[in-house]
Amino acid sequence: MQEEAIKKKLFSAVQPSGAVTIGNYIGAIRNFAQLQDAYDCIYAVADLHAITVRQEASALRRNTLELIALFIACGVDPEKCILFVQSHVPAHCELTWVLNTITYPGELSRMTQFKDKSARHAENVNMGLMDYPVLMASDILLYQAALVPVGADQKQHLELTRDLALRFNNRYGDTFTVPEPYILKESGAKIMSLADPSKKMSKSDENVNAFITMSDDRDTVIRKFKKAVTDSDAEVRFDIENKPGVSNLLTIYHAFTGKSIAEAEKEFAGKGYGDFKLAVGETVADALIPIQAEKARLLKDKDFLNGVMKRGAENAYRIARKTLSKVYRKVGFYSGE
Numbered sequence: 001m002q003e004e005a006i007k008k009k010l011f012s013a014v015q016p017s018g019a020v021t022i023g024n025y026i027g028a029i030r031n032f033a034q035l036q037d038a039y040d041c042i043y044a045v046a047d048l049h050a051i052t053v054r055q056e057a058s059a060l061r062r063n064t065l066e067l068i069a070l071f072i073a074c075g076v077d078p079e080k081c082i083l084f085v086q087s088h089v090p091a092h093c094e095l096t097w098v099l100n101t102i103t104y105p106g107e108l109s110r111m112t113q114f115k116d117k118s119a120r121h122a123e124n125v126n127m128g129l130m131d132y133p134v135l136m137a138s139d140i141l142l143y144q145a146a147l148v149p150v151g152a153d154q155k156q157h158l159e160l161t162r163d164l165a166l167r168f169n170n171r172y173g174d175t176f177t178v179p180e181p182y183i184l185k186e187s188g189a190k191i192m193s194l195a196d197p198s199k200k201m202s203k204s205d206e207n208v209n210a211f212i213t214m215s216d217d218r219d220t221v222i223r224k225f226k227k228a229v230t231d232s233d234a235e236v237r238f239d240i241e242n243k244p245g246v247s248n249l250l251t252i253y254h255a256f257t258g259k260s261i262a263e264a265e266k267e268f269a270g271k272g273y274g275d276f277k278l279a280v281g282e283t284v285a286d287a288l289i290p291i292q293a294e295k296a297r298l299l300k301d302k303d304f305l306n307g308v309m310k311r312g313a314e315n316a317y318r319i320a321r322k323t324l325s326k327v328y329r330k331v332g333f334y335s336g337e
C-alpha cells in the first residue's frame with residue numbers, strides 16, 4: 001500500500017482511429033507495459049479525440065474494442081494499471097469546458113498539428129480539431145499525472161498542458177500537478193516509411209507497402225520488407241544521411257531483437273540486401289504472431305474486455321472526480337453545500 005502511494009502517476013492515450021503500425025508499437029504501446037511496475041499508469045483509448053476527424057461509427061466502435069485488446073496483448077495488465085475508454089469518463093469533457101475559458105484561440109490555431117490536420121482535412125476543419133489540445137490537457141490534468149510519455153509530435157500539446165496547469169494554478173490557487181514529458185528509451189528511434197524513408201511511417205500513407213500494421217500476417221510483413229526502399233551500394237551500414245532506408249531497417253531490427261546497431265551491422269556484413277530484408281521481415285513477423293494470437297483470443301472474450309473497460313472507467317472516474325470537484329469549487333460553481 002505504502003509503496004503504491006509514492007509511485008508517480010503516468011498518463012498516456014492512443015486514438016482508436018484505425019490500424020496501429022509497428023511505429024506506434026515501438027514508440028508507444030510496447031513501452032506502456034514496461035512502465036507499469038515503476039509508475040501508477042493510467043492508459044486511455046482516446047475516442048473523443050478520434051472524432052475530431054471523420055470516423056465511421058461502426059469502425060470506431062470496433063477499433064476501440066480492438067485497441068483495448070491490443071493494449072492487453074502487448075502486456076498492459078489491467079490489474080496493474082487503469083485501462084479505460086475516454087468517453088466512458090465524462091469528466092474529460094467537463095474539465096475541457098473549464099480549461100477552454102483560460103485558453104486563447106491563438107494558442108490553438110498556431111499548433112503545428114492543427115495546421116497540418118486542417119490542411120489534410122480541409123473539408124472538415126471543426127472546433128473539435130482546434131480544441132483537441134485542451135481535451136488532451138484535461139486527460140492529463142484530471143489524473144494529476146506527473147509524467148506523460150510523448151513522441152515529438154505531441155510535445156507542443158504537452159507544453160500547452162503545462163501552460164494551462166500553471167495558468168489555472170496562478171489564477172485559482174494550487175490545483176493541478178504540472179506534468180513533465182517522459183522521454184522514452186526508444187524515442188530517438190523514429191520508424192520511417194518503408195517506401196520513402198524521409199517520411200515517418202504512417203497508417204494513412206496511400207502506399208500500403210510503406211507501413212507495417214500490428215495485424216499484418218507473416219507473408220504480408222515479409223513481402224513489404226522485401227519491397228522496402230534501400231540504396232544502390234549494397235552495404236548494411238547505419239548512416240541516416242546517406243543510407244536512410246537501410247538505417248531505418250537497422251533501427252527496426254534493433255527495436256525487435258534488442259541487438260545493438262553495431263552488432264546488427266556485423267551480422268549482415270558481406271551479405272546482400274535480399275538476405276538482410278528477409279531477416280528483418282522474419283524477425284518482425286515472428287514478433288507480431290504471438291501478439292496477434294493473444295489479441296484474437298481476447299476479442300473472443302468480449303465479456304472480459306467489457307469488464308476491463310467498466311472497471312477501468314470506474315477507477316479512472318474515482319480519481320478524475322476529485323480533481324473536477326476541486327476545479328468546480330475553485331471557479332465558484334455552487335454545489336448546494
Ligand code: TRP
Pocket residue numbers: 011012013014015046049135136139140148149150154
Ligand atoms: N493525442 C495523442 C496522440 O494522438 C493521444 C492522446 C490523447 C494523448 N490524450 C492524451 C497522449 C494524453 C498523451 C496524453 O498520439
